[in-house]
Amino acid sequence: MKNRSLVSITDYNKDEMLQILDLAGEFEKNPRQDLLHGSVVATLFFEPSTRTRLSFESAVNRLGGSVIGFSDSSSSSVSKGETLKDTILTVSNYSDLIVMRHPLEGSAKYASEVSPVPIINAGDGAHQHPTQTLLDMYSIRKTQGRLDNLRICMVGDLKYGRTVHSLLIAMIHFNPVFVFIAPEELKMPDEYKLLLDKNGIEYHEYKDIGDNMDDADIIYMTRVQRERFSDPLEYEKVKNVYILRNAMLGNTKPNVKVLHPLPRVNEINYDVDANPKAYYFEQALNGVFTRMAIISKILGVK
Amino acid sequence: MEAKKELKVNAIKNGTVIDHIPSQNLFSVINILGLNNIQQQVTFGFNLESKKLGKKAIIKVADIYFKDAELNKISLVAPDAKLNIIRDYEVVEKKVVSIPDEVTAIVKCMNPKCITNHEQMVTSFEVVRKGPAALKCRYCEKITDQDHLEII
Numbered sequence: 001m002k003n004r005s006l007v008s009i010t011d012y013n014k015d016e017m018l019q020i021l022d023l024a025g026e027f028e029k030n031p032r033q034d035l036l037h038g039s040v041v042a043t044l045f046f047e048p049s050t051r052t053r054l055s056f057e058s059a060v061n062r063l064g065g066s067v068i069g070f071s072d073s074s075s076s077s078v079s080k081g082e083t084l085k086d087t088i089l090t091v092s093n094y095s096d097l098i099v100m101r102h103p104l105e106g107s108a109k110y111a112s113e114v115s116p117v118p119i120i121n122a123g124d125g126a127h128q129h130p131t132q133t134l135l136d137m138y139s140i141r142k143t144q145g146r147l148d149n150l151r152i153c154m155v156g157d158l159k160y161g162r163t164v165h166s167l168l169i170a171m172i173h174f175n176p177v178f179v180f181i182a183p184e185e186l187k188m189p190d191e192y193k194l195l196l197d198k199n200g201i202e203y204h205e206y207k208d209i210g211d212n213m214d215d216a217d218i219i220y221m222t223r224v225q226r227e228r229f230s231d232p233l234e235y236e237k238v239k240n241v242y243i244l245r246n247a248m249l250g251n252t253k254p255n256v257k258v259l260h261p262l263p264r265v266n267e268i269n270y271d272v273d274a275n276p277k278a279y280y281f282e283q284a285l286n287g288v289f290t291r292m293a294i295i296s297k298i299l300g301v302k
Numbered sequence: 303m304e305a306k307k308e309l310k311v312n313a314i315k316n317g318t319v320i321d322h323i324p325s326q327n328l329f330s331v332i333n334i335l336g337l338n339n340i341q342q343q344v345t346f347g348f349n350l351e352s353k354k355l356g357k358k359a360i361i362k363v364a365d366i367y368f369k370d371a372e373l374n375k376i377s378l379v380a381p382d383a384k385l386n387i388i389r390d391y392e393v394v395e396k397k398v399v400s401i402p403d404e405v406t407a408i409v410k411c412m413n414p415k416c417i418t419n420h421e422q423m424v425t426s427f428e429v430v431r432k433g434p435a436a437l438k439c440r441y442c443e444k445i446t447d448q449d450h451l452e453i454i
């Protein structure tokens with residue numbers, strides 16, 4: 001993994017994913033390690049994402065490294081029309097690693113081709129966000145004690161939700177059963193179902209939550225966004241069907257955990273927050289340990 | 303009959319004849335092969351009758367023999383193209399084109415949010431299906447299919 005860019009979750013094989021999770025576990029036990037003393041990590045956020053940026057910057061700081069960069073392209077030379085290539089080449093002179101978030105799909109791959117230093121993709125449009133996937137996997141393993149043979153229920157926008165697609169791809173290594181709950185307009189695309197078929201992975205599809213998540217070990221919630229619907233009436237019909245309320249967790253398994261990539265809008269009611277089955281805030285904390293692990297592996301200090 | 307059809311475009315002594323090009327894609331073929339930037343004589347016929355294509359186009363390029371890899375690039379816009387290699391007025395070889403496994407620099411990605419449509423860079427696709435063509439962008443990984451194929 002040393003010196004290799006992380007653009008897509010498929011850049012890591014099963015063994016490499018597990019190495020990251022193990023190392024994240026070490027950092028959770030001992031979060032202050034001065035491994036990056038003297039190293040500089042650039043965080044280039046061509047579109048704002050405060051949560052993801054702070055998580056990365058916290059990870060670098062805990063490792064004793066320094067951070068340079070920008071949090072919004074309007075305050076940088078990018079707003080003066082500089083190409084992505086020029087920005088990356090310039091910043092690579094000042095840093096050992098570049099973490100980037102960009103609104104255009106494929107931008108991280110292109111950056112990794114032109115950059116002399118490794119790139120970590122912190123989200124490229126609706127395309128990929130591999131560090132989110134690794135932190136989701138870390139959260140799953142931490143709460144369930146294992147990754148193998150779990151029943152994973154994905155709810156909401158399964159069509160455009162990049163987090164569910166990447167998680168699906170990553171979990172194929174661990175023989176899960178998937179339960180997809182989504183409106184017709186936002187159901188899991190065929191290409192992912194074909195991938196599951198090819199790998200002999202069981203999955204079920206439903207339109208309503210009902211009792212379909214009662215056997216789940218993990219409930220992965222996503223936002224259902226108004227702008228995803230071509231017909232606004234269609235959105236009005238489904239917008240309240242995919243809201244998780246505390247009462248709906250009554251018959252679920254005792255070990256189940258509710259995950260969500262955050263920020264939420266209204267898809268998880270606030271009455272769920274106090275339920276021990278809610279895990280989305282701890283999930284965010286796990287993101288720091290996971291990113292510490294990824295950065296350390298790429299910079300070759302672990 | 304064949305001889306009469308052939309007269310519609312002047313015969314060449316040496317070079318390459320590209321026949322059975324869909325008429326609407328003639329200029330794409332010219333662009334892909336860079337025929338607008340060469341010194342040799344190029345003649346073409348446009349809106350010729352064809353049983354198979356309705357209207358077809360034909361191009362005759364004097365004194366140039368193309369590499370197969372180059373010719374295969376036109377398969378995306380002229381999948382039924384037939385090539386005659388001419389030496390001293392005789393057809394010495396006939397060729398057809400086939401879609402390559404990789405397409406670089408000639409097709410536009412149909413995803414408006416793809417980086418290739420915003421940055422000055424070369425597009426690159428993996429051909430995931432050949433007939434009708436489906437190209438997977440190496441950057442955004444979205445599929446551009448035959449119906450949305452646009453030549454740069």
Ligand SMILES: [Zn+2]
Binds near residue numbers: 411412416439440442
């Ligand atoms: Zn693309």
